[in-house]
Amino acid sequence: MRFVVTGSNGLVGSRVCALLEKAGHEVVGLGRGARRTGGAHRYIPVDLTLEADVLTAIESAAPEAIIHPASMTEVDACERAPELAYAANVTAAMAVAKGARKVGAHLVHVSTDYVFDGDQGPYDEEARANPRGVYALTKHMGEQAAKSFVPGCAIARTAVVYGWPPAGRPNFGAWLVGALEKQQTVKLFEDQFVSPSLADSVAAMLVELGERKLGGLWNTCGGEVMNRVSFGRALCEVFGFDQNLLVPSRMADLKLPSPRPLHSGLKADKARAQLVAKPLALTESLQRFHAAWKAGTTPVRGA
Numbered sequence: 296m297r298f299v300v301t302g303s304n305g306l307v308g309s310r311v312c313a314l315l316e317k318a319g320h321e322v323v324g325l326g327r328g329a330r331r332t333g334g335a336h337r338y339i340p341v342d343l344t345l346e347a348d349v350l351t352a353i354e355s356a357a358p359e360a361i362i363h364p365a366s367m368t369e370v371d372a373c374e375r376a377p378e379l380a381y382a383a384n385v386t387a388a389m390a391v392a393k394g395a396r397k398v399g400a401h402l403v404h405v406s407t408d409y410v411f412d413g414d415q416g417p418y419d420e421e422a423r424a425n426p427r428g429v430y431a432l433t434k435h436m437g438e439q440a441a442k443s444f445v446p447g448c449a450i451a452r453t454a455v456v457y458g459w460p461p462a463g464r465p466n467f468g469a470w471l472v473g474a475l476e477k478q479q480t481v482k483l484f485e486d487q488f489v490s491p492s493l494a495d496s497v498a499a500m501l502v503e504l505g506e507r508k509l510g511g512l513w514n515t516c517g518g519e520v521m522n523r524v525s526f527g528r529a530l531c532e533v534f535g536f537d538q539n540l541l542v543p544s545r546m547a548d549l550k551l552p553s554p555r556p557l558h559s560g561l562k563a564d565k566a567r568a569q570l571v572a573k574p575l576a577l578t579e580s581l582q583r584f585h586a587a588w589k590a591g592t593t594p595v596r597g598a
């Protein structure tokens with residue numbers, strides 16, 4: 296099949312491109328600025344907030360399916376610059392969805408557990424969204440844009456994605472490993488419950504939604520819900536780091552600019568039952584994360 300993947304320089308997008316290529320699909324990555332990943336697929340630099348450029352790129356690629364992970368993902372930066380967040384998470388989502396509609400491509404739109412308020416998680420696909428904060432609001436609006444232009448699209452929500460990104464901002468898992476390997480202490484939220492998700496596993500589920508042209512809501516995340524301290528402890532066990540470096544803290548103590556859901560997390564039963572690419576158990580995810588670290592295939596190691 297022919298695929299377009301947005302945000303192909305990002306954590307999820309780069310893994311989606313790699314998996315698609317491995318499976319023998321034709322791939323065109325869309326990203327901002329110069330290419331920052333390997334692989335043999337075609338790359339088109341495009342600012343996704345510019346609708347005309349997005350439509351030109353999508354028409355030239357003529358995909359059967361589009362996977363759209365591109366987004367402004369720094370939650371506090373979104374809070375500080377709502378105009379940029381709106382452009383990246385709503386305007387761009389609309390442009391990509393219009394492109395999909397124009398060429399008749401299936402759309403897999405990537406979203407987040409942060410569309411929920413975190414009062415009563417974990418959440419299944421039927422739960423009602425109640426976004427708080429600019430990142431959450433704009434991601435929720437992005438979902439509506441995707442559904443408005445491509446009613447049969449898949450909305451794939453994921454959460455706390457970790458992995459070894461090609462470049463750019465370190466994620467929760469990479470940030471933790473970077474600090475712990477230098478024996479630095481890390482303050483970890485004990486009051487935020489989430490579904491940590493290995494990027495490769497998320498990518499595999501997104502690829503399957505694209506290949507099978509499945510629509511509707513899908514929680515494409517890790518298979519277990521836990522607080523951030525428990526994640527840290529499990530990571531220490533697998534990597535052999537000292538658990539005494541983990542300092543339990545409360546989110547409110549950090550005085551972050553953006554609100555974040557506390558009892559968040561996603562129920563992964565639908566994906567577990569219906570997808571071939573299953574949500575992974577925490578230990579298996581961490582073992583894979585560790586194996587990539589050991590193999591030295593970690594571009595931002597120590598970032």
Ligand SMILES: NC(=O)C1=CN([C@@H]2O[C@H](COP(=O)(O)OP(=O)(O)OC[C@H]3O[C@@H](n4cnc5c(N)ncnc54)[C@H](OP(=O)(O)O)[C@@H]3O)[C@@H](O)[C@H]2O)C=CC1
Nearest residue numbers: 302304305306307327342343364365366407453454455456
């Ligand atoms: N990471 C996480 O913990 C979670 C992520 N998600 C969702 O998963 C998806 C993927 O996240 P992830 O891969 O981690 O994010 P990244 O930040 O690693 O990647 C996002 C990519 O989008 C690109 N991008 C942003 N704006 C534009 C634009 N205007 N034009 C072109 N490209 C643009 C970025 O480009 P550049 O590199 O130039 O900035 C970046 O490469 C997102 O939709 C996110 O909301 C959901 C839950 C958790």
Ligand SMILES: Cc1cn([C@H]2C[C@H](O)[C@@H](COP(=O)(O)OP(=O)(O)O[C@H]3O[C@@H](C)C(=O)[C@@H](O)[C@H]3O)O2)c(=O)[nH]c1=O
Nearest residue numbers: 368370407408409453454455456467482483484523555
């Ligand atoms: C999780 C955590 C973060 N921090 C710090 C690190 C950083 O400065 C700040 C925010 O951390 P994070 O970036 O990991 O957390 P956050 O921005 O809340 O991560 C979110 O990202 C978006 C894209 C999503 O969609 C969510 O699912 C979620 O993964 O808080 C701690 O000090 N302790 C902690 O336990």
